[in-house]
Amino acid sequence: xxxxxxxxxxxxxxxxxxxxxAEDDYVRTFGCRVEQRGDIDPALIGVLCLSxxxxxxxxxxxxxxxxxxxxxxxxxxxxxxxxxxxxxxxFQHMAIIVDDMKSAHQRVMANRRFWPISRNGPVRLxxxxxxxxxxxxxxxxxxxxxxxxxxxxxxxxxxxxxDGTGRFLGVDHTAIAVSDPAxxxxxxxxxxxxxxxxxxxxxxxxxxxxxxxxxxxVSVTRLAPDLPAPRMELLHYHVGTRRPIPRDTTSNDxxxxxxxxxxxxLEATAAALARRGTPLGGDDLMILRxxxxxxxxxxxxxxxxxxxxxxxxxPKSQTALARNARARRRRRGPAGRWLHWSRR
Numbered sequence: 473x474x475x476x477x478x479x480x481x482x483x484x485x486x487x488x489x490x491x492x493x494a495e496d497d498y499v500r501t502f503g504c505r506v507e508q509r510g511d512i513d514p515a516l517i518g519v520l521c522l523s524x525x526x527x528x529x530x531x532x533x534x535x536x537x538x539x540x541x542x543x544x545x546x547x548x549x550x551x552x553x554x555x556x557x558x559x560x561x562x563f564q565h566m567a568i569i570v571d572d573m574k575s576a577h578q579r580v581m582a583n584r585r586f587w588p589i590s591r592n593g594p595v596r597l598x599x600x601x602x603x604x605x606x607x608x609x610x611x612x613x614x615x616x617x618x619x620x621x622x623x624x625x626x627x628x629x630x631x632x633x634x635d636g637t638g639r640f641l642g643v644d645h646t647a648i649a650v651s652d653p654a655x656x657x658x659x660x661x662x663x664x665x666x667x668x669x670x671x672x673x674x675x676x677x678x679x680x681x682x683x684x685x686x687x688x689x690v691s692v693t694r695l696a697p698d699l700p701a702p703r704m705e706l707l708h709y710h711v712g713t714r715r716p717i718p719r720d721t722t723s724n725d726x727x728x729x730x731x732x733x734x735x736x737x738l739e740a741t742a743a744a745l746a747r748r749g750t751p752l753g754g755d756d757l758m759i760l761r762x763x764x765x766x767x768x769x770x771x772x773x774x775x776x777x778x779x780x781x782x783x784x785x786x787p788k789s790q791t792a793l794a795r796n797a798r799a800r801r802r803r804r805g806p807a808g809r810w811l812h813w814s815r816r
Contacts, residue, residue: 479664479741481702482734482780483531483538484566484646486615487726489551491528491543493585497611501583502568502640504532504539512542515758519766519778520723522547534568535634535642537702540732549724552614558589558683558690559712561773562721563649564729565608565616566702569631569641573605573621576639580619585612591681594619601674601692606682613726620644630701645694646731647705648775651714653693655772656706660695663744663769664733664777666704669697685712704731717774730776738765738781745769 488494498504512527525547532539553562570576573594580586589608596605605621622628634641650656653671660666675689683690693706721728735741742752756767765781 479666479733479735479779480699481646481696481704482732483540484643484702485540485542485730485732485778486566486613487549487724487728488541488543488613489548489726490612491530491541493612494541494543495530495532497583497585498532498534498539498541501579501586502534503638504534507531507533507538512544513761515760516766516778519758519760519768521768522723525724534640535631536700537643539566539643544724547724549722549726549728552610552726556614556616557685557712558608558616558707559649559685559688559709560715561649561651562715562717562727563616563647563707564775565618565647567618567620567644567647569644570619570621570639571627571631571641572639573607573619576619576621577607579639580607580609586610589616589682589684591684594621595678595682597674597678597682598676601672601679608682608684615726615729618647643702645701645703645705646729647692647707648771648773649707649709649714650771650773651708651716652772653691653706653708657693657695659748659772660704662748663741664696664735666696667698669694685709687711719774721774723768723776728776730778732778732780733769735779735781738767738779741767741769741779 495506499506508531510529512529514524517525517527525544527542527544530541532541553560556563577594581588586609589610594605594607597603603623607619608616610616631641657668661668671691671693673689673691679690680686680688689710691708691710695704695706697703738757745751752767758766760766760780767779769777769779771777
């Protein structure tokens with residue numbers, strides 16, 4: 473029997489409207505370093521269920537973690553949905569650890585292309601909510617981000633050993649809004665092997681100021697606490713709009729943030745999905761540059777994940793499968809909406 477796959481989040485991918493502008497913002501504001509820059513791999517466009525198109529990619533590093541920016545130059549998607557809040561199910565933020573909140577907050581707000589979500593600046597959360605100081609904001613395209621600072625003297629060891637990144641130490645986690653945290657935790661446990669960690673209930677005036685949502689109550693479930701950053705958190709808001717991800721969302725829409733998950737075996741991932749009743753189809757597998765096999769996976773609420781496997785010697789049957797998949801995608805025609813919605 474195929475065992476469940478072991479996996480780690482390799483990077484967080486943001487869809488941007490202007491790669492040069494977004495890269496400049498992340499480099500100048502957070503101190504990110506550009507590791508790679510070039511065209512988007514055509515095979516990746518196929519993995520994302522888009523018709524053939526051109527685009528640009530920038531791979532950034534912040535501390536030990538990586539952020540990927542993708543711009544689809546000749547097939548731009550829709551802008552981030554207006555009037556969004558943390559309670560909408562398309563919400564997915566990226567949390568950055570800082571060593572000095574006052575300085576980091578000033579630097580972020582000095583960038584006029586960023587604007588705050590949180591009311592009245594950084595918020596010191598109660599000890600029951602972790603005791604951290606947090607601040608939420610959006611970048612130029614509307615992607616939500618969060619700054620996190622631990623109490624003085626309580627910075628975890630993994631962040632104390634990060635050098636050369638200034639105030640911004642690295643990406644701690646990505647958090648997604650979910651409709652059913654238990655169902656989502658089971659999904660990520662069975663498909664990616666992410667263990668369920670601690671759970672907190674966040675509410676009160678501090679959380680309301682942080683999220684800019686009155687009467688807020690959010691259950692936070694941490695996943696994969698034993699794995700290196702970035703990890704994942706599930707946010708179950710009990711109040712607010714809680715609008716679902718539109719079913720016509722496509723992977724070139726600005727809202728289509730996704731995680732790239734490095735798996736030990738795509739076969740194990742596919743087997744886990746099949747046991748859940750959502751098998752990968754024969755045209756879901758693609759081979760990226762460097763011989764990396766990849767497939768698109770969706771969570772229970774429609775959040776997307778690109779599962780990547782560093783391929784070794786591939787059996788001829790699988791090579792033929794991937795070749796046929798590329799041909800089918802070339803014949804697909806106009807960009808279709810994202811197809812792999814998981815059953816609840």
